[in-house]
Amino acid sequence: MAPLRSSPRLVLLFSGKRKSGKDFVTEALQTRLGADVCAVLRLSGPLKKQYAQEHGLNFQRLLDASTYKEAYRRDMICWGEEKRQADPGFFCRKIVEGVSQPIWLVSDTRRVSDIQWFQETYGASTQTVRVVALEQTRQQRGWVFTPGVDDGESECGLDNFGSFDWVIENHGDEQHLEEQLENLIEFIHSRL
Numbered sequence: 001m002a003p004l005r006s007s008p009r010l011v012l013l014f015s016g017k018r019k020s021g022k023d024f025v026t027e028a029l030q031t032r033l034g035a036d037v038c039a040v041l042r043l044s045g046p047l048k049k050q051y052a053q054e055h056g057l058n059f060q061r062l063l064d065a066s067t068y069k070e071a072y073r074r075d076m077i078c079w080g081e082e083k084r085q086a087d088p089g090f091f092c093r094k095i096v097e098g099v100s101q102p103i104w105l106v107s108d109t110r111r112v113s114d115i116q117w118f119q120e121t122y123g124a125s126t127q128t129v130r131v132v133a134l135e136q137t138r139q140q141r142g143w144v145f146t147p148g149v150d151d152g153e154s155e156c157g158l159d160n161f162g163s164f165d166w167v168i169e170n171h172g173d174e175q176h177l178e179e180q181l182e183n184l185i186e187f188i189h190s191r192l
Contacts, residue, residue: 016131019143021170046094
């Protein structure tokens, strides 16, 4: 498939378990690169917006890490799965509409179909990044195993993906994280 009208120079697809620090890492990268160069895209954004509209819910409250969002998480996951089964690229197409920055950080890639869509659409511009954190570290960040969520495709869909282009260890060692981010930033600059 040919690239869409606004082709990025680099698309980094971030994945990882809940509370691994995907948002923290992508926001740190955007802060260092600048919002004019780097866009953070969230697949969950259009999913939550559409879900809120169809179910009469508060979209803004679904975006934060609140108990409000957690109350709807399972149903929202099922609803999203139905949408993806009907059209695997539905949410991917929505998040890239109108994005003009040359670097795209997709902060919440969760499924092989997400990766496939970006690879088919943007080819060699696409790289995968796995953010990992020890279970104990994730618990310190507030993670609690939730049946039907943490053992579902939205959390486990990429567990056996294979080799990621980048692995960021986010176990709580700030210096080690900083070194990894610097390596990734150096690579990003090589694509500008």
